[in-house]
Amino acid sequence: MTDLENFLNNLDEKLNINQLDAINHKDGPALVLAGAGSGKTKVLTIKIASLIKNKKCGTNELLALTFTNKASKEMIFRISQILSSKLDFPWMGTFHSISYKILRINSELLKGNYNSNFSIYDPTDQLKIIKNIIKINDLDLNKYEPAKIRGKIDSLKNSLLYDEWEFEDDKEEQIIKTYQSKLESLNAMDFGDLILKFYELLTINNNFKERIQKLFKYVFVDEYQDTNIIQFRLINIISNPDKNLFAVGDEDQSIYGWRGANIENILQFKKFYPDTKVYKLEQNYRSTPQILNVSNHLISNNSERLEKNMWTENVKKENVKLWSFDDDREEAKHVAKEILKNLNVFKYEDIAVFYRTNAQSRVLEEELRKANVKYKIYGNISFYERSEVKDCISFLKFIINPDDEMAFDRIINLPPRGLGKKTVEKIKNISIQENENHYKSLINIIEGDILSKKIIKSLEVLRNCIEDFKKNLNEFSSISESFEKFLIDLGYFDYLKDDDKLGNVSEFLNYIAEFELSSETNDISDFLNSLMLSSSTDDMIDSSSFVTLMTVHLSKGLEFPCVYVVGIEEGLFPHSRSMYSTSEIEEERRLCYVAFTRAISSLNLSYCKMRRMFGSITYASMSQFLDEIIECDDLEEINVMFESTSNERVFHYKFGNGFIDTNDNDNFEDVVTVVFDSGAKKKVFVSDLEEIE
DNA sequence: GAGAGATGTATTTTT
C-alpha cells in the first residue's frame, strides 16, 4: 500500500471516485472542474494534507491562493483538523495579501521611492488623486471623468505590464502616468499595483524569479474562474518549471469579469497547459434535486461553458418557489413575514437574503426591523470606510509612512486647529523644496521658526502627540493603548462628540488589540494593510443568530439552508448596464446561478412590478432568467392572496371597481393601492380614481 | 478659517 492510499484509508471522510482521482493526481498541471456544492474544499484540503503528511513539501513551500481571507482561514483550519495538529501555512491567502507579503519582504528590490512601510490606497483614495491631477493640469473634468480614468487604470493593471500600457490620447496618458508616479513618490500602491508589482519583479529580476520558483514546490489556485490576466501570468511564472499547478474552479461561477477576471483562463486551460489532467466533480452534495434542477435549467442557457452535468442523490423536499409582488415594499414585508413563519424549521443563521445591488438592502432592512427579525447586512459601507475610522487609519498611516500625502491631507488639521488650505499648501511646498517627507518638513518648520507663531503652535501640538505616541509605543509596546492616548491628547474624542462615531473608534481600538493578540509581528503596517485587504465576509461567524443580507457577489462560496433571492426583474437582474452584450448577459446568468446554488433545502425567488429607485418609481417585468425556468416542474408559482382593509369604494377607468387598501400605509405620493373586484391588487394614481357612493 | 445650508448630480457588482 502506498503512503497516499494508507493516508486516505485512515480518513474519516468518504470520497467519491472523482474526488479520489483528483486527490490522487500526481505532479504536473491539473484542472479540477468543481461544480457548486461538489466538495471542492474537501478535495483541496485533503490533497494538501496528503502532500504534507507524505512529506512531498513543507507547509512553507506551498502557495495556495484563495478568493477571500475567510476561505484560506477555513482551509488552514480543516487541514489542521485532518492532520490533528495546528499548522501554519504562511503562503495561503488571497492574491492581494500574498503579493503584499512578498513585496513587503522584498521592498528593497522595488523601483522608486518604496520601502516596506508602503501604504495601500483604496478606490476612494485613487479617485481623489486622479481628480486632483485633472484639476492641477487644468483639464476638463467632464471630458476626463475621474471614475472612468480609474476604471482604465484598473483594467490596465489587471492585464498588462507598466510598459505595455496603451492610451486613448496624450492627455489621458499624461493623467495616468502622473497618477502612477504620484503613487510611487508617496510610497503607496493601489490594489492593482500589489499584484502587478509582484509580477513585474518576477519578469525583470531573474534572481528573484528563481528564488520564488524554488520556494514554491506546489501551487494551488482556488476559484480559478475568477483570475485575471496578470494573475494568470503570475501563476504561470511561479509554477514553472515544474508546473505543479493545481487549479480548482467552475466556469459557471465566473462573476467578476467587470473586475478583470478572464473566463478564458479556465476555458482555455488545456491550451495553456497541454499536459493538463482534467478532473470533473459533478455530484452535488448541497442542494435538493429541485434546487439543482432549476439551477441546471438556468445555466444551460449559457454558451461560454465546458461540458459539465451536475447531479445529486439528495432527497426531494419542497419545490422552488416563485413569488411576485406589486412593489419592493411588499416584497420586503413578505420576506420578513415568511422568515418569522419559518422559524420553527430554520434558525436565523440558516437564512439568507440575496439581492443584485446594495441599494436594495434598505427596504429589506426597514421591514425586517419592523418585524423584529434579527439580521446582519454584509458589504455596503465596510467598517474601515466610515469617516471616523478612516481618520484613525490616516493618523497611523501618516505616522508610519510620512510620505503619505493622502493621509497627511486628512489629518493635518484634524481636529481643526486653525490650519487652512493656504497654510497646508505652504507646508507641502516647503516639503517639495527641501525634498523631505511631510513630517520632516513639519519639524523643520517648527524648529526653523518659519511661518507664523500661531501656525507653529498648532503644528507643535500634532508633533508632540506623534512623538509621545512613538515613545509610548517603545516603552509599553501596545499599539492600541498608545494610540488611544494619542487620540485623547490630540483632542480627537472631544471633537467627535457623536456617540455612534465614538463607538466606532473604540471598536477600531478593539480591532487593534485583537490584532496584537493574534499576530507575532505587532507591526502597524501589517495591521493597516490586513484591514485594507480584508473583505466584508471574512469575519462571518457561523453560529451567531441573525439573518444574512448580502449581494449575490458576496454570497460566492457560502451556503444556507434557506435562501431568498429578491428583485429578479429585467433591468435589475440582469442589470440594465449589462444588457448590451451576450457575454455580459451570460455573466449575469452565472451570477443568478450562483445565487440559486447557495440554497440547501429551501429556495424562494421573487420579483416586483414596481420598484422605488432613487426616489422615483420604475416599472419592470419578470427577468428573462425567470422566463427560462418557469416551465420547470420543480418550480412553483405562488400568488399572494389579497384582502382589502377598507370600505372605500372606487372606480378606475381601466380596472373597474375596487376597494382602497389602507393596509399599505407607505403609498407613494399621488399613488394608492386598490384591491379590485377581479382580485388583482394594483397601485394606481389617485387622479385616475373616482369615488363611488 | 469654520460650519451651516443650498445646490447639483449620479447612482452594479469589490479585492
Next chain:
DNA sequence: TACATCTCTC
C-alpha cells in the same frame, strides 16, 4: 435618495 461640492455668513 444621498452624497459631494459649492456658497454664504459669522
